[in-house]
Amino acid sequence: MLSESRTGYVYSFRVYTGRDSNIDPPDCPPTFGVTEKIVWDLGRRLFNKGHHLYVDNFYTGVQLFKELFRVDTVACGTIRSNRKGYPRELVCKKLERGQCCALRNEELLALKFSDKRDVYMLSTIHDESTSPVTVWGQVAEVRKPVCILDYNKHMGGVDRVDQRLEPYTAIRKSYVWYKTLALHLFHLATFNAFIVFRDRSPESKMTFVKFQESVIESLIVVEQARVPREAVVEDVARLKDRHFAEHIPPTPKKDFPAKKCRVCFQRGIRRETRMYCPDCPSKPGLCVGACFKNYHTQKNFWEQP
Numbered sequence: 001m002l003s004e005s006r007t008g009y010v011y012s013f014r015v016y017t018g019r020d021s022n023i024d025p026p027d028c029p030p031t032f033g034v035t036e037k038i039v040w041d042l043g044r045r046l047f048n049k050g051h052h053l054y055v056d057n058f059y060t061g062v063q064l065f066k067e068l069f070r071v072d073t074v075a076c077g078t079i080r081s082n083r084k085g086y087p088r089e090l091v092c093k094k095l096e097r098g099q100c101c102a103l104r105n106e107e108l109l110a111l112k113f114s115d116k117r118d119v120y121m122l123s124t125i126h127d128e129s130t131s132p133v134t135v136w137g138q139v140a141e142v143r144k145p146v147c148i149l150d151y152n153k154h155m156g157g158v159d160r161v162d163q164r165l166e167p168y169t170a171i172r173k174s175y176v177w178y179k180t181l182a183l184h185l186f187h188l189a190t191f192n193a194f195i196v197f198r199d200r201s202p203e204s205k206m207t208f209v210k211f212q213e214s215v216i217e218s219l220i221v222v223e224q225a226r227v228p229r230e231a232v233v234e235d236v237a238r239l240k241d242r243h244f245a246e247h248i249p250p251t252p253k254k255d256f257p258a259k260k261c262r263v264c265f266q267r268g269i270r271r272e273t274r275m276y277c278p279d280c281p282s283k284p285g286l287c288v289g290a291c292f293k294n295y296h297t298q299k300n301f302w303e304q305p
Contacts (some may be wrong), residue, residue, distance in 0.1 A: 002042040005054065005154040008190050010196045012042045014180065034062045047071035051126055054154045060122050062086060062108065069107050069124045076151055079110075086110060086120070099141050102128035113145050123147045155280050190215055209235040235299065241295050245281045245288050259285025263295050266302035 001013040014023075023034060025041035032040065039059050043051075053068065061078035062085030068075050081091045086109050087103050095101060095114035102111040104127075111121040113127060125146035131246040133144050194211045198204065206214075248257050256274060262284040264271040273287045277295070286292045295301045 005106055005156065005196045007199075008191070011046070013188075014038060014042065015228035029063075032061065032067075036061060037066075039064060040067075043068075043073065047073050049073075052076070052154070054151055056155065057120075062122065065108060065122055065124050074124045076121070076147055078151065079120050079122045081120050083116075084162065086122070091120070098126070100130065102145075106130075109147070111145055111147060113148060115144075119148060120153070121145065121147050177196050189297045215256050238280050239299065240294050241279055243277050243292075245275045245286065245292055246278050248274055248276050248285070249281075261285050261291055262289065263285045264303055 002011045003009060006012060021036040021215055024042060025037060027044070028037055028040045035058060037052075042227045047068075047215060048071055051073050053073055055075060055077040057078040057080050060075075060079040065075050070185070077276075079086060083260070090101060090103055090110055090112050092099050093112065095112065096120070097116075099113050100111060102109060102115040104110075107124045109121075109123045109126055109128065111123070113119045115123070125293060126145075129146050131146050131149055132144040133142050135148075170178055191208070194208050197211065225252055231279070248259060251257050258272040258274050261269075261273045261274055263286060271287065273285050273291075275288050276283055276285045284295065286295055
């Protein structure tokens with residue numbers, strides 16, 4: 001998943017379909033492995049625009065960062081100490097807690113910092129400078145590399161998405177995988193829409209859960225069907241004019257023709273009548289008596305009086 005670090009807006013993502021999934025993004029270096037191809041595929045539409053990319057140690061690699069730098073995309077991330085191309089002399093160097101050591105090769109900075117455990121970084125954004133750490137509102141004596149501080153600050157975009165979506169997820173266990181995926185995609189789309197809404201309406205105090213409720217309500221509203229013009233004309237005529245029942249005139253095929261009673265038909269009753277109203281535009285068949293009266297005096301003529 002590729003997301004914007006400040007808001008968490010999800011720019012692109014891939015669905016994991018197994019280790020043997022075929023990934024071949026355009027202009028991808030032929031020597032890339034699967035993890036490098038995933039990063040390239042997710043971010044390729046943003047290349048050559050000067051963006052900063054932060055990735056975790058599953059994707060960080062020396063070759064990847066070199067190729068990203070070539071397309072004007074600088075990057076920073078934690079890296080596994082056994083990753084190909086990472087300097088072994090840095091990995092083997094013993095450090096006291098709070099100490100750091102760095103090596104540079106052109107645009108690449110490799111850095112090791114000893115904290116509770118050893119942290120390995122790779123960056124084409126930073127130098128080896130450090131900054132004092134603020135703990136509980138006070139500046140501590142420990143100084144940390146700026147690349148680590150920036151990584152912790154900007155890597156929260158994906159975590160921010162998970163934190164927003166998890167409390168309100170509608171996903172339930174299902175044997176049908178695509179249902180789970182479809183719900184997740186809908187949830188992501190709603191989250192992105194909320195980010196855009198807040199950007200366009202910064203004065204709004206609407207929360208994400210309220211935004212979701214408003215989306216759901218708008219989707220389940222049953223709109224009233226547009227009444228055809230002929231039906232409107234019929235309603236006006238049948239409720240206002242004077243009406244007199246007559247026998248349905250004979251036709252060349254039938255001497256005594258009949259029609260379905262419109263009132264009975266709307267009530268689910270199959271009944272034919274030889275009487276009709278010649279004064280209504282549609283000339284409906286109507287049973288003499290209650291049906292004829294209801295049709296010309298009630299708007300919802302099918303309802304029992």
